[in-house]
Amino acid sequence: MSADPTPNELIRFDNVTKRFGDNTVLDNLCFSVQTGKHVTLIGPSGSGKTTILRLLMTLMKPDEGVIRVNGGQLFPAGEKEVREVRKNIGMVFQQFNLFPNMNVLRNVTEAPMRVLGMPKDEAAERAKGLLDLVGLSDKHDVKPTQLSGGQQQRVAIARALAMRPQVLLLDEVTSALDPELVAGVLDVLRDIARTTDITMLCVTHEMNFARDISDDVLMFDAGRVIESGSPEKIFNDPEHERTREFLGAVL
Ligand SMILES: Nc1ncnc2c1ncn2[C@@H]1O[C@H](COP(=O)(O)OP(=O)(O)OP(=O)(O)O)[C@@H](O)[C@H]1O
Numbered sequence: 001m002s003a004d005p006t007p008n009e010l011i012r013f014d015n016v017t018k019r020f021g022d023n024t025v026l027d028n029l030c031f032s033v034q035t036g037k038h039v040t041l042i043g044p045s046g047s048g049k050t051t052i053l054r055l056l057m058t059l060m061k062p063d064e065g066v067i068r069v070n071g072g073q074l075f076p077a078g079e080k081e082v083r084e085v086r087k088n089i090g091m092v093f094q095q096f097n098l099f100p101n102m103n104v105l106r107n108v109t110e111a112p113m114r115v116l117g118m119p120k121d122e123a124a125e126r127a128k129g130l131l132d133l134v135g136l137s138d139k140h141d142v143k144p145t146q147l148s149g150g151q152q153q154r155v156a157i158a159r160a161l162a163m164r165p166q167v168l169l170l171d172e173v174t175s176a177l178d179p180e181l182v183a184g185v186l187d188v189l190r191d192i193a194r195t196t197d198i199t200m201l202c203v204t205h206e207m208n209f210a211r212d213i214s215d216d217v218l219m220f221d222a223g224r225v226i227e228s229g230s231p232e233k234i235f236n237d238p239e240h241e242r243t244r245e246f247l248g249a250v251l
Pocket residue numbers: 020023025043044045046047048049050051052
C-alpha cells in the first residue's frame with residue numbers, strides 16, 4: 001500500500017510497471033516530483049527514462065501501478081479524467097514537428113485557440129511574450145523551414161508553454177540538433193527554469209545542463225531509480241557503483 005500523495009506533489013508514480021513482451025522496462029517504479037521543482041532523469045540508454053515521459057503523455061499505458069498528476073489520476077483512469085489531467089502537461093520532443101504551413105506566431109497560437117478556446121487577441125499577446133522569452137521576437141511572420149533547427153526547437157518550447165501547462169516534459173530536446181545550436185536552446189531552458197514557476201521533468205544526456213537546472217537528479221538503471229539527490233550529491237559524490245560508472249563514461 002502506498003501513502004496518500006502530499007499536497008505539493010505534482011507528479012507521483014506508485015509501483016508502476018511497464019513491459020514490452022518479456023522486457024520489463026519499468027519495474028515497480030516509485031518516484032514523485034514536487035510542484036515547481038526541476039527534476040532530471042539520467043541513466044544508461046534503455047533504462048526506461050523516455051518511457052516515463054511517454055506514460056505521462058498517455059502515448060502508452062503501464063501494465064500496473066498508479067500515475068497521478070496534479071491531484072488527478074492519469075492511470076488507471078477513464079477517458080474524461082485522462083483528458084482533464086493531460087491539460088496540465090506540456091512536452092517538447094527531440095523532433096519539433098511544427099506546422100510547416102503556418103508562420104511562427106500561428107504555430108504558437110493555434111493550440112490555445114483551438115483546444116482552450118482562447119480568443120485570438122489573447123492568444124497572440126501570450127504568444128508574443130513567449131516568443132520574446134525564447135529569443136524569437138523578430139521571427140513572428142516566417143515559416144518554420146526558414147529557421148535553424150535550434151530556432152525551430154525554441155518555437156516548439158514556446159508552443160508547449162502557450163497551453164499554460166503546470167509541468168513541462170523535455171525529452172532529449174537537443175539530441176537532434178547540430179552541435180553549434182545546442183547551447184542556444186539549453187540557455188533558453190535555463191532562463192525558463194530560472195524565471196518561471198513551471199515544474200520540469202527532463203530526460204537529457206547533457207550533464208552540465210542537468211547540473212545547472214536540477215533541484216533533483218534521479219539516476220535510473222534497468223527501470224528503477226537506483227539513486228537520487230541534489231546535482232551536487234549525484235555528480236560530486238555518487239553513492240552507487242553504477243552511477244559512478246555511468247558518469248565516468250559520459251563526463
Ligand atoms: N514501443 C516499444 N516497443 C518495444 N520496446 C520498446 C518500446 N519503446 C521502448 N522499448 C524498449 O524499452 C526500453 C527502454 O526504452 P526507453 O526509451 O525508455 O529508454 P531510455 O532510458 O530513454 O533510453 P535512451 O537514453 O537511449 O533514450 C528499451 O529496451 C527499449 O528498447
